[in-house]
Amino acid sequence: MADHNALPLVILAEKFASLPGIGMKSAQRLAYHVMSMDDEAVEEFAQALLDAKKNVHKCKCCQNLTEKELCPICSDDERDRRIICVVESPKDVTAFERTREYNGVYHVLHGLLSPMDGITPDKLSIRELLARVGDGSVQEVIMATNPTVEGDATALYIANLLKPLGIRVTRLAFGLPVGGILEYADEVTLYKALENRNNM
């Protein structure tokens, strides 16, 4: 924005532009949009930012984001604490919960190993995972990280830490997506689908 623009608008646009996936043009558009909002709506937005930052923190058990000490899943007595599904981020928990099929608990790593970007094991909540499985009550840990280089490396790293403890470590199945068309599947997916074929 050129210097003839009102400074508070320039500052606001810069704040929007600092968010991931929002370029300077969109940020400017969003700043103008804020000007057209009601005073009350803008105050609610500002308050929502402060509230989320102030009141939301990591669950002391699974590390998912929550406003309580223990998240609703960890404090739910009906969940099976013997199975832990290890995921990269809170949105993966949301994805699994949508299936309504999983009744175990979760552990959120808050990232994937990527030594090149400085994300070493101590940056993830791996220590907290080891503490959870330490008491011997956990029977299975499902590594549910993405099927990417970082996701696979993180799954392998954690599996190697857990196996000596006598815990069953599993990995999500990879294959054709349901409703997918064979012709459009990439080679690696097709190879995984072939390799992991099941009896009918």
Add this chain to the structure above:
Amino acid sequence: MADHNALPLVILAEKFASLPGIGMKSAQRLAYHVMSMDDEAVEEFAQALLDAKKNVHKCKCCQNLTEKELCPICSDDERDRRIICVVESPKDVTAFERTREYNGVYHVLHGLLSPMDGITPDKLSIRELLARVGDGSVQEVIMATNPTVEGDATALYIANLLKPLGIRVTRLAFGLPVGGILEYADEVTLYKALENRNNM
């Protein structure tokens, strides 16, 4: 977001999703991003929202957004007040200022006529424009709205109000964009370029 998500996060995501061009998935991602920001950065963001809304208002002359009573362009003695460039929104002022070729002043309509969407002439700052040209010092009004149905209709509507006052009303030239390739120009643009051809 499912109900196992922390409420403040759900609320923040909804605020982001209420902005133009941000869907629920992106809004959720932005809300998680806020959680990873420093306390200070989040407070600055919230303050930027409040400051922009509180301190920025319309310039009493050209209606552009500014934090002063008169915007920097209207209060600049070196600008030629005899020429007014009428634009749809503040970002169009930014676009013209970037050319560094225009030395007149502006008038921001804050919208385009669109009776179907309830945007009638009284919703735009047309009354303020007529007040500005009322003293007879303005020689030319350049209609610089977009070459769209609404832009053309708005330009025509305002031109018909101004012409009886003896003011020269002009419209931006339409033709091939500089650096454009003739083969890829749409028919209307090409027709306009042919119609408005100049002597060499």
